Amino acid sequence: MMNLAWVVPLFPLGSFILLLLFGRRWKQASAYVGIAATFLSLLLALAVLVDRLGGSTYEANWTWMTIGGVTLTVGISATALNVWMLVVVALVSWLVHVYSQGYMAGDERFSTFYAYLGLFTFAMLGLVLSPNLLQAYIFWELVGLGSFLLIGFYFYKEEAKAAAKKAFIMTRIGDVGFFIGMMLLFWQTHSFDYDDIFRAVGDGTLSPGMTTLAAILIFIGAIGKSGQFPLHTWLPDAMEGPTPVSALIHAATMVAAGVYLVAALFPLYEASHAAMMTVATIGGVTAIFAATIGLVQTDIKRVLAYSTVSQLGYMMLALGAGSYVAAIFHLTTHAFFKALLFLAAGSVIHAVRTQNIEEMGGLWRRLPWTAPLFLIGALSISGVPLFAGFFSKDEILAAAWTNGPRLLFWLAVAAALLTSFYMFRLFFLVFAGKARHHEDAHEAPASMVAPMLVLGVLSIASGYMQTPWFGSFLGEWLTDGAYRHEAAPGWIVVVATIVSFAGIFLAWLMYGAQKMPRDWLSARVPYVDELLRRHYYIDDIYRLTVVSLVSWISRLLAYVDRFLVEGLARLAAGIVGAAASAGSRGQNGQAQTYGAVTVAGLAILVVIFALTGGYWL
Amino acid sequence: MTLSAYLALALILFCIGLYGALTKRNTVIVLICIELMLNAVNINFVAFAKYGAHPSVHGHVFALFAIAVAAAEAAVGLAALIAFYRSRKTVQVDEANSLKH
Numbered sequence: 001m002m003n004l005a006w007v008v009p010l011f012p013l014g015s016f017i018l019l020l021l022f023g024r025r026w027k028q029a030s031a032y033v034g035i036a037a038t039f040l041s042l043l044l045a046l047a048v049l050v051d052r053l054g055g056s057t058y059e060a061n062w063t064w065m066t067i068g069g070v071t072l073t074v075g076i077s078a079t080a081l082n083v084w085m086l087v088v089v090a091l092v093s094w095l096v097h098v099y100s101q102g103y104m105a106g107d108e109r110f111s112t113f114y115a116y117l118g119l120f121t122f123a124m125l126g127l128v129l130s131p132n133l134l135q136a137y138i139f140w141e142l143v144g145l146g147s148f149l150l151i152g153f154y155f156y157k158e159e160a161k162a163a164a165k166k167a168f169i170m171t172r173i174g175d176v177g178f179f180i181g182m183m184l185l186f187w188q189t190h191s192f193d194y195d196d197i198f199r200a201v202g203d204g205t206l207s208p209g210m211t212t213l214a215a216i217l218i219f220i221g222a223i224g225k226s227g228q229f230p231l232h233t234w235l236p237d238a239m240e241g242p243t244p245v246s247a248l249i250h251a252a253t254m255v256a257a258g259v260y261l262v263a264a265l266f267p268l269y270e271a272s273h274a275a276m277m278t279v280a281t282i283g284g285v286t287a288i289f290a291a292t293i294g295l296v297q298t299d300i301k302r303v304l305a306y307s308t309v310s311q312l313g314y315m316m317l318a319l320g321a322g323s324y325v326a327a328i329f330h331l332t333t334h335a336f337f338k339a340l341l342f343l344a345a346g347s348v349i350h351a352v353r354t355q356n357i358e359e360m361g362g363l364w365r366r367l368p369w370t371a372p373l374f375l376i377g378a379l380s381i382s383g384v385p386l387f388a389g390f391f392s393k394d395e396i397l398a399a400a401w402t403n404g405p406r407l408l409f410w411l412a413v414a415a416a417l418l419t420s421f422y423m424f425r426l427f428f429l430v431f432a433g434k435a436r437h438h439e440d441a442h443e444a445p446a447s448m449v450a451p452m453l454v455l456g457v458l459s460i461a462s463g464y465m466q467t468p469w470f471g472s473f474l475g476e477w478l479t480d481g482a483y484r485h486e487a488a489p490g491w492i493v494v495v496a497t498i499v500s501f502a503g504i505f506l507a508w509l510m511y512g513a514q515k516m517p518r519d520w521l522s523a524r525v526p527y528v529d530e531l532l533r534r535h536y537y538i539d540d541i542y543r544l545t546v547v548s549l550v551s552w553i554s555r556l557l558a559y560v561d562r563f564l565v566e567g568l569a570r571l572a573a574g575i576v577g578a579a580a581s582a583g584s585r586g587q588n589g590q591a592q593t594y595g596a597v598t599v600a601g602l603a604i605l606v607v608i609f610a611l612t613g614g615y616w617l
Numbered sequence: 618m619t620l621s622a623y624l625a626l627a628l629i630l631f632c633i634g635l636y637g638a639l640t641k642r643n644t645v646i647v648l649i650c651i652e653l654m655l656n657a658v659n660i661n662f663v664a665f666a667k668y669g670a671h672p673s674v675h676g677h678v679f680a681l682f683a684i685a686v687a688a689a690e691a692a693v694g695l696a697a698l699i700a701f702y703r704s705r706k707t708v709q710v711d712e713a714n715s716l717k718h
Binding site: 588591592596599 | 638639647711713715716
């Protein structure tokens with residue numbers, strides 16, 4: 001089946017094209033096309049996975065074009081990592097397709113929504129099958145396009161328009177880094193193929209300095225896509241898109257593409273200590289940084305968005321600490337529980353028609369399915385034992401302790417505490433307490449609850465692929481048996497557990513039982529509170545520095561364009577116009593004038609002939 | 618000597634015709650002037666056919682052709698003139714200027 005892996009992305013592409021052509025006619029039935037296409041993708045991806053579990057890597061390349069001595073190829077590569085990502089993406093995408101049928105019902109551009117979802121899914125599946133950097137880059141940009149279109153889906157809202165542009169431009173900044181890094185590698189190795197690049201790293205064709213430089217440049221691309229500090233600001237704004245989109249793109253799949261990219265190029269990073277340290281530091285800083293902002297957000301989706309940024313930081317930290325397996329493990333569990341949280345949040349928004357958590361409360365009884373499922377997601381992300389997040393987070397902490405700097409380990413522990421605190425702050429504010437005028441709030445339709453149920457089961461079950469107790473199936477498979485469990489001290493598990501329960505307990509004290517005033521901390525350090533509410537003023541700093549600088553330059557260039565370039569163009573047009581109007585004045589319709597002019601011309605010619613004596617040429 | 622006399626006559630006739638065709642405002646006069654110019658040419662044809670370097674019958678034939686064409690031209694010209702008069706109620710050449718610019 002692995003040789004058919006290239007078909008997997010084609011189903012959503014087909015759905016995209018069909019819906020673009022016939023979507024307006026099919027209206028609400030468009031959903032079935034999208035759901036069917038992604039379901040076929042999922043089935044085929046699962047078949048490929050089963051094949052890969054027992055087999056070895058399959059790779060196929062076809063010549064794309066030959067320029068001089070360089071042959072560019074396209075192809076598929078079914079490494080363990082790629083196949084794994086293929087299944088995760090296809091699964092989450094399918095569930096989100098099903099969910100959207102209920103969530104987007106009645107929307108005017110329903111079929112367009114499904115078309116865009118298909119385009120995105122195609123691009124993402126194509127990305128995780130790429131055997132070379134160039135192909136990955138193409139799909140990487142396509143994924144960005146899908147994200148742009150879907151964030152701006154409600155384009156009549158100014159915020160959505162601005163958010164879409166912001167997301168596109170900020171990820172573009174990262175992509176420039178990716179592109180330069182890719183070109184550096186091509187310059188040095190004359191190939192885009194991952195295998196050729198790794199070979200060049202191994203045999204020293206690629207100098208250590210160049211390796212570090214290329215790795216860090218490509219990591220800048222990953223920073224942009226995965227919303228890492230300092231290019232993270234687009235991700236919370238991207239929440240302007242429809243909630244299923246937030247679940248699929250801005251939680252489970254696309255933002256994980258940065259992590260995937262670093263993982264796919266892992267041998268390159270492993271060769272450079274500096275690059276690894278950069279990845280780990282950025283990841284660790286982002287994890288704690290975003291978690292602190294998440295503490296004070298009041299928009300349910302923004303809390304989850306900052307939590308996503310923070311969890312992606314965790315994955316980067318794991319990669320930087322050398323634990324490729326822990327990062328992919330956390331990527332997988334995070335994809336499930338964060339998609340679950342977003343879909344549950346979507347269900348809440350669907351029920352109460354607001355995103356402000358201050359206006360919610362007491363929804364536990366009103367939403368008998370959503371509430372427990374949200375709780376499962378929250379427990380999982382908080383790292384409560386026996387849930388998936390516990391195992392993957394533990395793996396990352398162990399990796400950070402054994403390979404990373406101590407400071408990053410403690411940052412990660414602190415971030416874990418904050419994570420469980422803000423998740424349960426959210427939970428208690430939304431579901432506990434007394435109901436606040438939402439008498440009409442009711443549970444979502446079955447098409448929305450069913451995907452959440454599947455994700456709820458996965459948010460628990462996916463942790464058992466890789467546990468200290470039942471063996472590390474995922475790790476051994478991903479590394480072809482070379483995996484060894486990190487021999488981390490046992491107390492890390494204890495610390496992680498204590499920390500996660502401490503966060504929950506604190507949230508319960510403040511927001512559940514209300515035994516502690518909510519402003520207990522913010523009243524004591526108002527500056528910190530303000531700092532967090534303003535997201536560390538990062539947006540303001542950007543507005544004052546980068547944005548204003550660029551707008552000054554562009555204003556200057558606009559003047560140059562308006563007065564210099566346009567002036568020259570106007571001059572040229574004026575000359576031609578004047579000549580034309582002078583000529584047209586002679587065209588007065590008097591046949592006799594024309595005749596007279598003709599005779600005068602003839603007379604001049606005759607005189608010239610007479611004077612020169614005939615032909616003078 | 619005789620040839621020059623014919624040519625001089627033709628030249629004078631042609632110039633009178635040309636002057637009239639370019640200056641007169643009445644279309645009928647313009648048409649008559651064009652006939653004058655054509656006849657000046659016919660005189661040249663016949664003169665060269667008789668006294669030219671290689672006298673032959675070709676000149677006579679050409680002159681006959683020219684007369685036939687001139688008759689046709691006069692007919693078409695007058696028909697066009699009548700159509701013009703019907704639509705504009707005038708025969709002044711300088712008012713037939715709808716095709717300017």
